[in-house]
Amino acid sequence: MKQIFHFRYPLTFCFLLITLLAGPQGCATNPVTGKQDFVLMSEADEINLGRKYHQQVTKEMPVYPDRKLAAYIEQVGQRMARVGDRPQLRFQFTLLDSKEVNAFALPGGYIYITRGLLAYLNSEAELAAVLGHEIGHVTARHSVRQQSAATVTGLAGAILQATTGVQGSSDLFNVAGKAVLSGYGREHELEADRLGARYLARAGYDPQAMIEVIGVLKNQELFEKQRAREEGREPRSYHGVFASHPKNDKRLQEVVGEAAHLKVSGKPRVAREGFLDYMDGLAFGDSEDNGVVLKGRFLHKPLDFGLNFPEDWKIENLPDRLITLAPQQKAYMEIRVEPLKDTLTPFRYLQQKGFKTLRNGRELTIAGQRAYTATTELNTKFGQRITRLTVLYADKHAYLFIGLSHEKTDQPRFDPLFQKIARSFHRLSAKEKQLASGLHIKLITASPGIRFSTLARQSPIPKYAEAQLRLLNNLFPDGEPVAGQRLKIVR
Ligand SMILES: [Zn+2]
Structure with a gap:
């Protein structure tokens, strides 16, 4: 809750705010397919549109106040953008101070990741995969019409409608609703995964990090479903396109597999430890x-x-x-x-x-x-x-x-x-x-025999602490720490 009023994006892995309707109709060459696309706006218009939305986004959603971390994300993002299909485009990466698990792209190369999503990643390769996926949306010039107001479910939705007259503006309603992704959306998601995997390989990461990171989101979805069931409400959807776990998804395996031949020689870059160093002290949950x-x-x-x-x-x-x-x-x-x-x-x-x-x-x-x-x-x-x-x-x-x-x-x-x-x-x-100062991630080294149930009992996480700790360390739903392993806990 803030004193100023915000609007909020639906809770999906990447929700593109590109609206073709906003741009003039015309032909342009798609940088990925090399084909003439019918309904694409010119690059200059695209950049202008992105800049306009970017001002809106950063006005409405606070940027996370950690310059060192911001510089790191920018550096990883640029490493990916350089090997992308639109290297001439000026990409810009922004870390948002939101507990929601989200990443999205705007036209013209504006990419966003929330600290809420960042907390659940466990290596630089995974971060690169998230950014690569979003870069993929931009390079392929995907565009979706802004989802019409997502289905609002439950009492919360009803009251919001009831009180619209009270507060006037109200773009926030979709937070209670379920984001709906069409089949069209799935094709774009797969293409962004394919491009992201390609850029991972070219930038020296293992393209399998794409599957890894979609697994992180899939686990969020499974956890969300479990919570929704217990709380008697509709689950919110994340990447939302994979019925099965990404590790078993044939089409995803295929699109990511295509990048295998692009792998640079030598050991791919993972940078787990270096990445984890940056996670120490990151705000968790409400700020x-x-x-x-x-x-x-x-x-x-x-x-x-x-x-x-x-x-x-x-x-x-x-x-x-x-x-x-x-x-x-x-x-x-x-x-x-x-x-x-x-x-x-x-x-x-x-x-x-x-x-x-x-x-x-x-x-x-x-x-x-x-x-x-x-x-x-x-x-x-x-x-x-x-x-x-x-x-x-x-x-x-x-x-x-x-x-x-x-x-x-x-x-x-x-x-x-x-x-x-x-x-x-x-x-x-x-x-x-003291309690109102919020929770933060802390890095510890797992002592022999330590279990998540024990860590959860000592944790200040208000709800589902055990599942949350597993999710943070990518050991959901039933993994346990290995002695000597660095673990993210919450303090
Ligand atoms: Zn996407």
Whole structure:
């Protein structure tokens, strides 16, 4: 949660923002196929479009503040771009400060990887494979129309629609939805894999790193499916194109295998140890700037506030708001923060936000701060719902709490909880401030006999610690550390 509003990309391995619709129609020679493509824009237009989107991306998504790491990624990326099919194009690689597992490309050579994805990689060759795949999309001038709003599922989607009128802009909805990749998408993905493998070989890496890295994403997907099942929701999809594990995928094996004859002589570059050195200290999960989710609570250091939730409620920290869901999505609450511009009373504030008819309103004080609570009726996809609204003023910010239940009849049961959550607003204690600093990756050397179950018990990772540690070290779903092996843990 930030004070400014962000938009977010769907959670796919690479989601191309290239829109052919944006460019003029014409013919251009495709640098990979050498054929004339009918609907390609000129290179100058492509670069201009990319630059425009790049400004938007970096405005909306923070860049990870580590220059050394950024320089390393740029160096690996350039090594791959140099041997690509458009070496004259100026590629630029950006590490984004997001916990989401994602990488994507913009037209004109702008490539992005999130720290969320970086954390799960275990060698420079794997990093090169991710970047090579994205370079492949750019060199092949793949273009997909921006996916129409992804299917929004569940209660979260419904409430978002219901409250659109409240906040106006709302590009974020697809975060709750499932990204859908068409067959057309699969062809492009395979081609990007093929090109990426080719560049890996030319740059001196083993092209098999492509299969390795798709395996990393496949494991994320398997883990996500497992989690979704336990949490009773739709899984989000990643690379999303391989039904079977990449190690068993024949077509993928074929396209990557084609690069084998390009292998440079001598031992291919893997650079596991050198890569791992860079991982030491990398932020993991939520970052201090955006607020940290822990079991049953949310802590935000920059704004100096904490909230408590029932322990079995799921908390999702989105760029523009915090959402929390009761088990089986029986109730939903969202919390937004915005700077107070005018000297409105809390009551007037709610009215100005579009909540015209307020019932049972009353003023109250929460942690010494002025607040107001009332109910209103909202139109949701499930029909009319009585909704609990609370607004609280603190440090020239308004905190808006919106809570409603899925079933009409559940409202009386959940209403006291909605109010309790709002009343839990408090300043951070010294201990909470420490917790609000977020988690970081730490490198250790595995001692003999150490098991992930033990490491998980000592881990501050709030949920699924054992699976998370395996994923971080590419030992999912049931691998164990080997004595002497360097391991990523979380502190
Ligand atoms: Zn891709």
